[in-house]
Every structure is written in structure tokens, then in C-alpha cells.
Amino acid sequence: MTADTVDTSVEDFSETGGFAAVTNAVRGRVDELLARFLDERRPPVGDPDVAEGYRLLREFVVGGGKRIRPLLCYWGWRGAGGEEPYDDRAVITGAALELYHAGLLIHDDVMDGSELRRGRPSIHKGLAGASRWAGAETFGRSAAILLGVLAQAWADELLAEATTGDVRGRAARELFNRMRTEVVTGQYLDILAHTRMDADVEQALTVIRYKTARYTVERPLQIGGALAGASPELLEAYSRFGLPLGEAFQLRDDVLGVFGDPAVTGKPVLDDLREGKRTVLMAYAYARARGPERERLRAWHGAPGLDERGAAEIRQIIVDTGALGEVEDLIALRAGQAIEALRDRAIAPEAARALAALTERLTRRVR
Amino acid sequence: MTADTVDTSVEDFSETGGFAAVTNAVRGRVDELLARFLDERRPPVGDPDVAEGYRLLREFVVGGGKRIRPLLCYWGWRGAGGEEPYDDRAVITGAALELYHAGLLIHDDVMDGSELRRGRPSIHKGLAGASRWAGAETFGRSAAILLGVLAQAWADELLAEATTGDVRGRAARELFNRMRTEVVTGQYLDILAHTRMDADVEQALTVIRYKTARYTVERPLQIGGALAGASPELLEAYSRFGLPLGEAFQLRDDVLGVFGDPAVTGKPVLDDLREGKRTVLMAYAYARARGPERERLRAWHGAPGLDERGAAEIRQIIVDTGALGEVEDLIALRAGQAIEALRDRAIAPEAARALAALTERLTRRVR
Numbered sequence: 001m002t003a004d005t006v007d008t009s010v011e012d013f014s015e016t017g018g019f020a021a022v023t024n025a026v027r028g029r030v031d032e033l034l035a036r037f038l039d040e041r042r043p044p045v046g047d048p049d050v051a052e053g054y055r056l057l058r059e060f061v062v063g064g065g066k067r068i069r070p071l072l073c074y075w076g077w078r079g080a081g082g083e084e085p086y087d088d089r090a091v092i093t094g095a096a097l098e099l100y101h102a103g104l105l106i107h108d109d110v111m112d113g114s115e116l117r118r119g120r121p122s123i124h125k126g127l128a129g130a131s132r133w134a135g136a137e138t139f140g141r142s143a144a145i146l147l148g149v150l151a152q153a154w155a156d157e158l159l160a161e162a163t164t165g166d167v168r169g170r171a172a173r174e175l176f177n178r179m180r181t182e183v184v185t186g187q188y189l190d191i192l193a194h195t196r197m198d199a200d201v202e203q204a205l206t207v208i209r210y211k212t213a214r215y216t217v218e219r220p221l222q223i224g225g226a227l228a229g230a231s232p233e234l235l236e237a238y239s240r241f242g243l244p245l246g247e248a249f250q251l252r253d254d255v256l257g258v259f260g261d262p263a264v265t266g267k268p269v270l271d272d273l274r275e276g277k278r279t280v281l282m283a284y285a286y287a288r289a290r291g292p293e294r295e296r297l298r299a300w301h302g303a304p305g306l307d308e309r310g311a312a313e314i315r316q317i318i319v320d321t322g323a324l325g326e327v328e329d330l331i332a333l334r335a336g337q338a339i340e341a342l343r344d345r346a347i348a349p350e351a352a353r354a355l356a357a358l359t360e361r362l363t364r365r366v367r
Numbered sequence: 368m369t370a371d372t373v374d375t376s377v378e379d380f381s382e383t384g385g386f387a388a389v390t391n392a393v394r395g396r397v398d399e400l401l402a403r404f405l406d407e408r409r410p411p412v413g414d415p416d417v418a419e420g421y422r423l424l425r426e427f428v429v430g431g432g433k434r435i436r437p438l439l440c441y442w443g444w445r446g447a448g449g450e451e452p453y454d455d456r457a458v459i460t461g462a463a464l465e466l467y468h469a470g471l472l473i474h475d476d477v478m479d480g481s482e483l484r485r486g487r488p489s490i491h492k493g494l495a496g497a498s499r500w501a502g503a504e505t506f507g508r509s510a511a512i513l514l515g516v517l518a519q520a521w522a523d524e525l526l527a528e529a530t531t532g533d534v535r536g537r538a539a540r541e542l543f544n545r546m547r548t549e550v551v552t553g554q555y556l557d558i559l560a561h562t563r564m565d566a567d568v569e570q571a572l573t574v575i576r577y578k579t580a581r582y583t584v585e586r587p588l589q590i591g592g593a594l595a596g597a598s599p600e601l602l603e604a605y606s607r608f609g610l611p612l613g614e615a616f617q618l619r620d621d622v623l624g625v626f627g628d629p630a631v632t633g634k635p636v637l638d639d640l641r642e643g644k645r646t647v648l649m650a651y652a653y654a655r656a657r658g659p660e661r662e663r664l665r666a667w668h669g670a671p672g673l674d675e676r677g678a679a680e681i682r683q684i685i686v687d688t689g690a691l692g693e694v695e696d697l698i699a700l701r702a703g704q705a706i707e708a709l710r711d712r713a714i715a716p717e718a719a720r721a722l723a724a725l726t727e728r729l730t731r732r733v734r
Binding site: 053107110142148154160170177185189191 | 408410411416420506516521559
């Protein structure tokens, strides 16, 4: 079977018919499950402001997100022979991944000082805004740290509902544990990169591998697969598909962070640049810029006072040095490798088609 | 059986013979287990600074702490009929509680901006100090958030080693889950208290109940008990013992935070006051201070520039208003209630004796 014979044409599959319907159904079940689960978490103390914190967390989890990880978990399960309507475990596990991710994003925004997330105030910002006290910002950050911790603890509880009691569940849990250590370590490497001189392409790619490729794609797929008793060969195939797709996905994200339309991405387009995010895109720009261009990059990248004019200058340098072209080429290369990996016969054909459609969506998206 | 007949004399039991020997043995096993477990966690990326972060976390966990929760977990297990040398589950679970607690303390220090912990630089401070970069403080805080999250994720993995596979383990896990939600919610209420006018005795007592009484005493005892198949009656008895002891323990901590000897406590004595910690002690002082005394409290309590002279003034007000006396009375009352609760026949006699000795230690300690 070649990539062509698994019928990866997006037009046929992703916009209409089976894939879109299943995708929407999975999203709906995950959302419903998360809403119900969070509604059941009542604060142990009767304080209106504590209740408000719980409510904010619920809104954050239920009110947004592309549900990429639950979808990958679901298709990983289907690809390993998981069949509807026998059990809900892949959906519950997907919801747990989403809840874990919410906690991670809340912390991420605290660490980065990001003011917006999903087009709305980030949790720490929202909490700070609600208070008129002088220490409002400190309160917002601390409360967000706690709510992030709470989300991750609850993710654990939700995951246990799907993974307790048998060998498959234990295998899934084991992969989940690995994933947690990997993503936190990837984030650690990411903040370390900020303390180092300039950006380095190799290092930025390592960060991507752990923070995104494994965390967002490979592990969710494998976790879903493990729930359906995936063979080691299938888990390997998921890895060969997931790592390049995850890399391409993050590279697209980095491009959108600089060149995207904030009205579509829901994210202020100056944030990544102001924050001095050490992306692969910027690493290429640094590596290729010479003389005054390099000086301009150093001056503007990571400058809290960066304005639209400075951002336009950086964008121009990224284009002129060929960094953007390099990254677009890399995205296309990795997307191709991912599609190629789907030829593996270990992956059930229907799942392979869905994953091919997802690959298109995730690497060509505009938000 | 009365409290007297269970032989609660500290002299006989806590300093020599059975209790001290068992206490030391349990501490030793917990420490050994934590060291081994953490040595096995290898960073998934080969970066020396990531390895250094892992090492710092290991030192923090292994290098200090009174191991109160593991001891309570152990005695909760023994009190429910758990017998040596049949299994290690109470010790493994105790180690998991300690690892979870390390994560919580790391986050606590970030939230409070505390510079010292256990007589050494707090994790975020240590990490900031290691970097010469301009953003060192931001790096330290972010890295500490991540290491705290990592410690809590690993605590989960360690706990699973002791709680997977049977009804008792599930009961223990269920209590652990409740404990996590309770303590995080208690912390949330605590930081909310900072945003509110003055301190309020009732609110401060609620914070203590969740942040300490349940978290430090009641739940560890019950978790240990559950591992040995404790009856609902025994779990209730642990609650009747644990809640007053936990309250007394925290009240003692608050008194030491203002009146303790930093050379003994390992904690700068001005921290609690500078931070404006809303303790029960301070709430009593606020409630009783009038006119200029109240003004002085408001001016100094929570002032970043508080010096030894200002602290001496606050201490004097705490003594003069009778707030200190009130808290000492409350500690004695709660310690008595805890001892009284140990008369319950559901608790195995040897464990009751050990818990009585622990009560003395935790409420009369100087550090």
C-alpha cells in the first residue's frame, strides 16, 4: 500500500462524510464528558470566590481548544482495532489528556506572562482583573498555579476511570506517565533556552520534539492504541507517524505566531516576538542573518517594548534571510514523512485515512 | 480505656525503645526509597542544565523534611492492623506523600516569594542564583513551577506502585485524590484571604483545616489505614484524632513563624510577618488590637520593608493583646482532644501509643 492508495485526498474525506462526522462526534463526547466531570467537582469549602475559581477553570477547559489530543487518542484506538460501541475508554482518556493540557496551558501562560489565550484573557490575567487589591497580579499568578495543579490532579482521576483494572489500561497509564515527564522536561529545556545566547536550531528542534511532537501527537496516539491492545509494531508505527507530524504541527504554530492573523488565531501576533520565544523559525533567522540584520533581530526579539513597526522589521528579516522558506520546506518534508508512515499495514485502514486527513489539517491550518 | 490507660507518657515511649526505633526505621526506609526512585528518573533529554534541575529536585526531596506524613501514614496502617514484614505499601505510600508534598512546598515558595526553605535557598531562589542572565528570577520561578509539577506527577507514579490492584489500594487512592483537591483548595482560600481586608479568625481556621489538618494529619493516617483495610469506624476515629492534632500542629507552626529561633527552625523569622501571612495568631491580634496598636499592626504586617524593630513591635502587640495566650490555649485544647480521641478501641493499642507520642512532639516542638 502506498500513501496514495490509502486515499489521503483531503477533499474526499476530511470535509464531508465519515471523518468529519466522527471528528465532530468525538469532540462532542469529550466536551460533554469534561463538562459533567467538572460539574461534579464541588469545592470542599463554601466560599464564593473559591467557587468562582472552580468556575473559571471549568470555562477554560470546556470553552475552547481544538481537541487535537483526544482526536489522536481516539484514532490511535481505532487504528489498533478499537471498535464502537464497545467502550468509552478512548474518549474518557482523551478527555483526561485535554484536562491535563488545560493545566499545562494555565501554567505556560503564567510562565510566559501571556495575557490572552484562545482569544480570551488567560486564567492568571482574568483572576488578577477580578480583584481590586494592590496585589492583584500576584494573586492571579498564584491562583493560576493552583488551578493548573488542580486540573492536572483531576486529569489523573479521570484517566483512572479508563485505565484501571487490566493490562491494556496499565500500558496506557505507563505511556501517560512517560508523556508527563517528557513534556515537563521539554518545557524546562525551553525556558533554559531563554537563558542562553541566541537561538540554536538543534536545541529548538529538541524542545519541539518533547514539548509537542511526543506530547501532542505520538503519545496520545500510542495511549489510545494501548487501550485497544496495540502491538509493539503498531506503537512503533504511531511513533514514525507522530514525531514528524508533531514537528510539522509546531513549526506551523511558530509561523502563525509571527505571520498569523490574530483575528483568526485568537492570539496577539506580537506575543511570541515580545516574549523572545526561541522557535526553530527564529533560530534559522539568527543563523542566517548577518551584520545589521542580526543587530536588528537582537534588538527587537524579546524586547517588551516591541511595536508593530519592529515586528514588521523582524518579519522582513525572516523572509529575506530565507528562514521562512526553510521552515515551510521543513513542514512539507515532515508532513510527507508522516503520510508515508501511514502506509504501515499495522494501522487499520480507516484510521490511516483519518490520520492522513488530520495531517493535512494540522500542517496547513491558519489557526 | 482512658487516655491514661493507653500509656501516653512521652518519656517512656517517644525518646527510647519502640517508638523512637520504629520512627527512625520508617524515616530511613522512606528516605532510601525516595533516593532510589529519584535516581531512576533520568531526564529524557541529554542537557546538563536539565540534569542539574533533576538533581536539585532530588536534593530537595531527599535532603530534608520531618517526614511527618509518612510517619502518620505508617501508624495509620499499623493502627488498622497492618503488620510488618508482610508488605511495604504503607512505606511506599508515605514516600509518595512526601514527594507530593515536596512539589507543593516548591510551589508554595514561588507563590510566597520565600527565599529560604529548610535552612537552604528555596528551589526557585537556588535556580535563579545559578543563572547569570538578566531574567534569572523569571527563570527560577518558571523552573520551580515545572519541578513542582514533576514532583507531583512522580508522586502519582510512586503511589500507583502501592495502590494498584485491590480494593484496599483503591480506597487509599480515593482518599489521596480527595486530599489533593482539599489541600489545593485550602491554599486557594489562603491566597484569597490575602486579598481581603484584615484577617478573620474563622477564615484562618478554615484554611488551617484544609491546608494542614486534613492534608498533614487526617488523610495520611486514613490513607495508611485504608491500605490495611480500615473499617469506616476506624477512619472516623482517625478523623477525630487527626483534625484537632492538625490544627494544633499548624497553630504551633504559626507561633514559631513569629516567635521561633531561626537557627532552630531554619526559617527567617521575619518571613511570615513580611509576607503578611493570615494566620489564626494574627487574626486574634487584629481582632483584639485597638486604636494605635491596630494601626501599628496594619502598618507593619505584610510590609516588605519590615525590620527587626517592627517585628519586635508586632510581637509585643501579639503578647499584649492576649492573642498569643489565646493561641497557646487553643493548641493545648486541641492536643487534649486529639489524645482523647485515641481512646477509641478501633485503634490498635501500639499505634495509639505512638500517635500520642507524636501528638506531644508535634504540638510542643520548637522547630
